[in-house]
Amino acid sequence: MRIRVLFSVLYCFTALSVTAQGKLTLVQGTVNSDKTKSMVLFDVQNGEKLEMATARINGQYQFAFALPNIRDGFYYLSNQGRRSFIRLYLKAGDKFQIAINDSGNYAFVQPTPENKLLKEWNDFAEPVTRMSIFPRKDTATYASFFPILTAFLPKADAFKKKIKTPNAAFNDLLKNAVDFDIEHAALKFMLTPNSKFPGKDEMIPYYNTIVQPNKFTNTAVLNSGNGVDLIMLYSIYKYGKVKNPDSKERPTISEMLDFFGNDTIKGIFVENQLPGYRSLEKFNQEIEPVKKYLVTDTMQARYARNLKRLSTYRKGDKAFNFSYPDSSGNVVTLASLKGKVVLVDVWATWCGPCKAELPHLKKLEEELRDKDIAFVSISVDEEKDKEKWKNFVAKEQLRGIQLYAKGWSEFTRYYDIHGIPRFLVFDKEGKIVTVDSPRPSAPELKELLLNTLKN
The missing domain is CATH 2.60.40.1120 (Carboxypeptidase-like, regulatory domain)
Structure with a gap:
């Protein structure tokens, strides 16, 4: 708001x-x-x-x-x-x-007592945090930063001991912030342009304490406005520490998720990797195995936006590989239908125009029943209406492959579907024929399906 x-x-x-x-x-x-x-x-x-x-x-x-x-x-x-x-x-x-x-x-x-102490910390940490700001106003290098950071660390530990306001939640928040602020400044300094960088024998011990197995085992870092930035800086630094010196390849996203010890942090890491992809093939290859961590609506929407950014809807382009359960819980994907022309009907039980197309769809299915055509219906009914969807499918004796997407899912976001019914056609290789085909009530759809079978 x-x-x-x-x-x-x-x-x-x-x-x-x-x-x-x-x-x-x-x-x-x-x-x-x-x-x-x-x-x-x-x-x-x-x-x-x-x-x-x-x-x-x-x-x-x-x-x-x-x-x-x-x-x-x-x-x-x-x-x-x-x-x-x-x-x-x-x-x-x-x-x-x-x-x-x-x-x-x-x-x-x-x-307030909290802001009095918070300002004290902000001012106290400023000699360290200001040196991480880029572009810098001075010419500081690790040679000047490392001594300042090393001298500051015991003072920061002493400061944490004086965090004793009546507000216990704030005390925990600020103690965590002390650690995160220092780590953020230290990593940002090392990972932004400098006139010279330290050799291995010039690194100070503090940096070894930053790299830990299962980093961020809880979500406390997300209470900081620099939390995501710290997660990303850590992954870059960690990657640099563990990569094979003889290899120029970075770890896969799946391998980098092993850096973190919390699924929410993993999801945020994956989400923030999405804009960096320039190839749809690489995007699908790397993100598909870790997509399970994108659990919030915001994460899924960002996934769909980036997938769409890397894709087009032109005929012959690779189609989105949907993956949804049928009424028995068996998962069906577009890839599993390879070898068949696929007609997808996006619909819902509450949609009057959708239901008006059902008799025409049934007729078309009957006429083409001996052809290599998969008739797939994807319901966007909300989760609260799942049983209503199941009952409707049974009552109306709907044929074809009936799938449940649990609302306006990634499929509808990918194809920018805001109104239903919507019909889409894909060829035997899982490539787009059209993402806005004629409806079953129009004779042009049957002609389109038969022509696609010939190609």
Whole structure:
């Protein structure tokens, strides 16, 4: 949800909002810069910063956010340029102010105990974290960074011991953040361009502690806005540590998943590999074995977008290899139907036009029953209606291959199907003939199927 808030009217609705919406969190601030026109607040979701709210700067250089019923955790504040971020800790009902100067430095006015300690850590870690920013404003190399990092590590351990606010959840969050911040800075420094790099005998012991079997055994890293970046940096560094020095080939995605000890982390890693593929063949070869980790709707949608990006719908192009169970639970794939022309009907029990085509489909199946044609119906009925689908198939005595996709699945996302019924035809080699064929009620479909058999 995106929220736009005007400072001048904030106090007029605050009391009403608290009553209507529950606990309201107020973040008020000033910006000492004519160039800043608005401030953006970012939530942390699955290890990434996602824009949550925007507040305009008024004539007095003030801004404010009024946020109903937020979850406790880290948030990030930035100007519209998004070049730097201020990390905050917010919980429902908090009220505090922040003053930001023209150089981006900030101070809290009567901060919460959590934000007081968080700022202390942000400032304390700055000598290390600033050196990981790229492009750098200085000419630092490992020769200057390693001594700073080595001297800082025991100080960071001492800092963790003083994290003792009344908020136990925050204490755990910040202790984890201390470790993740240091690791992120250390890896980012090593994996961004430098004028010179250390040899094996010049590496400091800290880097050996980073590489661990079954890294990230839980999802704590995803509470950081740099969580995904850290996962990806770690995989690059780990790959560099374990690869065969004589080989220029990187491990497969399946092999790289062995770096991690948590399935959610594995899914996020796979998801973030998807945009890097330029070949559909390689995409299918490497992602298919690990697709099981893409369990959320967001992951599956990103998978479908990238699959579509690497594909076209032209005649002769390789078709999407669907894989769905029939009413008995047996999985059927397009690949398993090789040698047959395949007609796919995308439909649902609630779809009137779909049901209107069924008599014509049955007639067509009967007329072509002795031909090498597979009639496949893929239902997009939601999971709650699975039994309704089964009963409908039995009652209407639907023939052919009846498959259940559990809603608008990757097949419909891949072919950008938003309306049903939709009919698609594939040849004996699993290649596209058309992804928008005539319906069974049109005589052109029978002609199309017979012509495809000849080719």
